[in-house]
Amino acid sequence: MTRLSAQERESVIGTRIRTYKWYVALLLAAGGGIVPAFGQTLGSIEGTVSDAQGLAVPGATVTLAGEALIAPQVAVTLVDGSYRFRALGRGAYDVTFELPGFQTLVREGVIVEGSRVIRIDAVLELAAVAETVTVTGAAPVVDIRTTALVNDFGTAELQEVPSATDVWAVLGQTAGVRMRGFDVGGSHKSQQTGYESFGIRDQNRILADGIDTTEGDGGTGFYFDYYSIEEFTTTAAGADVEMTAPGSLVMMTMKSGGNEFSGMYHGDYEHESFVGENTGADLEARGYTGNPNLLFFETHADLGGPIVRDRAWFYAFYNHFRIDKAVSGIDRAVATDLGDFDNFGGKVTVQLTGSDRLIGYTQWGLKEKPKRGLSTDVGPDSVLAQASWSWAHKAEWQRVWSNQTFMTAAFKHFGFSWPMVPQVDPGSQPPRLDTASGRLSGAGWFPGDNGAPPFTFVRWKPQATATLNHYEPDFGGSHDLKFGYEFQIDSSRVGANANSGPVRYLDDSANGRPFNVDRIMLFSVPAEGEIASDDRNRHHAAFIQDTWRPTDRLSLNLGVRYEQQRTYFLDAASEPFLADFFPTGTTEGRTNVVWNTWAPRLGVTFALAPSTVLKGHYGRYYVNLADSHGAANPASVAWIRYAFLDPIANGVYDGPAELGATLDEQGATGLALATAGP
Structure with missing residues (x-):
């Protein structure tokens, strides 16, 4: 917490702000997603299961496994053949599709990053004998459902990119955010640095594992342990109904442990x-x-x-x-x-x-x-x-x-x-x-x-x-x-x-x-x-x-x-x-x-x-x-x-x-x- 008292800052007149953001995004390796758990950077995997003729397959069992899960999750496809897994942390997942009379299909190494919704569709072939088909390959990284401009940083980006190891160092790498000061070798690490999001100063929302830690109308109430953050996501424009103010929505998801020490x-x-x-x-x-x-x-x-x-x-x-x-x-x-x-x-x-x-x-x-x-x-x-x-x-x-x-x-x-x-x-x-x-x-x-x-x-x-x-x-x-x-x-x-x-x-x-x-x-x-x-x-x-x-x-x-x-x-x-x-x-x-x-x-x-x-x-x-x-x-x-x-x-x-x-x-x-x- 670094800001001075409210009595030492200029009063903010309570006025409404309309934001009109229209943009064309050519997304080759980025996209935002719907956040299923309030104020946290959690993604989803969803898709449909169909047969070789393209007809929906209801009742198929879909199993999700990965190191980010305490235990595997299981879903059953609906009448339209759809399934979904929500509130998924960052990591690699394996998706298994099963239905009696059909080949078992395994999709390995599906990467979930940020709050994206990853779509994995499956086509099940009839099987004369029990057999399993394993597919390994990159999952789609473009989320076609959200309009938010989201910038996401995982552990690798946070720890391998040289920086001042604080919130403002990450914001300085975020598209649409303009810093009002620049850190050189940790020169600003003991004080907050102001910033603007597409021209809007303050009016940000800072969430730490879903906890609103905003100080006043846009400051950061904590000097977070940078290395305890699993994922850092900033929505600089186009935020959905969970965001109230016109500034940046900054979300930090903290690490959770695992099945191995x-x-x-x-x-x-x-x-x-x-x-x-x-x-x-x-x-x-x-x-x-x-x-x-x-x-x-x-x-x-x-x-x-x-x-x-x-x-x-x-x-x-x-x-x-x-x-x-x-x-x-x-x-x-x-x-x-x-x-x-x-x-x-x-x-x-x-x-x-x-x-x-x-x-x-x-x-x-x-x-x-x-x-x-x-x-x-x-x-x-x-x-x-x-x-x-x-x-x-x-x-x-x-x-x-x-x-x-x-x-x-x-x-x-x-x-x-x-x-x-x-x-x-x-x-x-x-x-x-x-x-x-x-x-x-x-x-x-x-x-x-x-x-x-x-x-x-x-x-x-x-x-x-x-x-x-x-x-x-x-x-x-x-x-x-x-x-x-x-x-x-x-x-x-x-x-x-x-x-x-x-x-x-x-x-x-x-x-x-x-x-x-x-x-x-x-x-x-x-x-x-x-x-x-x-x-x-x-x-x-x-x-x-x-x-x-x-x-x-x-x-x-x-x-x-x-x-x-x-x-x-x-x-x-x-x-x-x-x-x-x-x-x-x-x-x-x-x-x-x-x-x-x-x-x-x-x-x-x-x-x-x-x-x-x-x-x-x-x-x-x-x-x-x-x-x-x-x-x-x-x-x-x-x-x-x-x-x-x-x-x-x-x-x-x-x-x-x-x-x-x-x-x-x-x-x-x-x-x-x-x-x-x-």
Whole structure:
């Protein structure tokens, strides 16, 4: 988690966005697919079984086996000869087709990658004696059913392509995504990098094994262990009804273990001597001394395998990386920008019955930056240290109800806790800003004349999702129906804390007064803890989509998504330390807005040839309000700015008698506060 509080970001006005995407795709080795399990990169294998005369063969047994499966899956062809296997992880599969009186046909090495739907049709020949025909060959890689522009990266691409080993390094390789910064040798690994998806900034959705870990309206709430990711998929345009906002849908599927024990240890190391120098005399003359990586190393270890073979698997991982960077203008012997990151977690998959599967996933992350914000204006004593925890958990149930119906339901939670902590005691070294030079001293504070106090930021995001897929084989063509429901509370608890005290000094080194005193600011922070401010966005969403195939070459994706967003804030008690200047009391919670939206989605695909598909998409998307209405919550920090008289010339505040004229103020001030209502 790296973003600053919602109070420090520009509010997002809740407006609807229509996206019209029409494009022609010549797909030779790429294509997207329908995601059968909510928010995860899982593919499908489907097809039809016919006889030598081309007639559909119902009742044939189709068996799917592969290392990505705990146990083989079995389906029976329907009246139109069709079959399907959903929620398949990345890997190679063998498909066996059997029916008494016919030759057994085995199709080996069918590769499932990303969220594609792989079509494997089979023709069964009559057999005079029992015999098996085995076919080995490449499966089709073009999915003619979806209009999404999907970029997929598997383990090989993630680990063999040199990169900074983080989410943003993969996004930088994604078609349709433009990065707003570029990592060189891990230079950006300790901070998020912004990006745009076909010109849309933010409004992304970040899913880790189906858990919504989006921070705010588009940030990434985690520094994920890159090597624990099995598959990374980005839909930059054309997303279906599971996507609410117009940005990128980023999905990471985590590793799951297997029927054989396996593990990995990985290490990276980079020393300052590995880093080139391209600063010139003109930059050096302006005081630029460079900010190279002084040290970077990363270690990862994992282990996966069977708990009970063919029944239960486990996977566990741990990752640590450290990055130490020089800061231009700061003597390295004095301070550097050091970051330590730890990630650990695991996943358990249990096949309860032939139809029921349970999945549990958990991940924890710790980010420590003791000198966050270090610069020539913010010295090592005036930074605000970061030691923030992030977490993500999931319990999921998948069930195959029949050859036609598949369901998944999950309860999930994502959150983080980020208190900002000064490096020195504000009692002996209060926060000061020299307005003549712009330099901070004393306990940590945000820069600028109107800089905010340190904050404590807690994100709390419980979620529940359910999807049902049902296939109808013969109703004016085939119909693959998807129904879904989502519930989420996005709680953003951001409040100025008391860690640097309630008083800030705005000095002026050019005025010649003792201790350079000039002005003083009083803030409404409490004596301990932080201002209680809990802004929430409650989501209810339901969607339906029909992938209708009137012919083998034509597919229509017809869907609609309904969503309600209710932004509101909870009751908040005000207990400022400087109660003579700021009111005490309770602010009652209220609803800001209830927003009901309907978002149609329409996609068309037409197969011009086996490897050439024409695709078109129309979609309406609405912004995720997230915490953009936080400014409507009166439970925020208030301040009053005075001329500072300092009659005893000691440079510190000793009481109201030292205050001169009131210069300006912001927020709720005064001696009493009636309970505030809507």
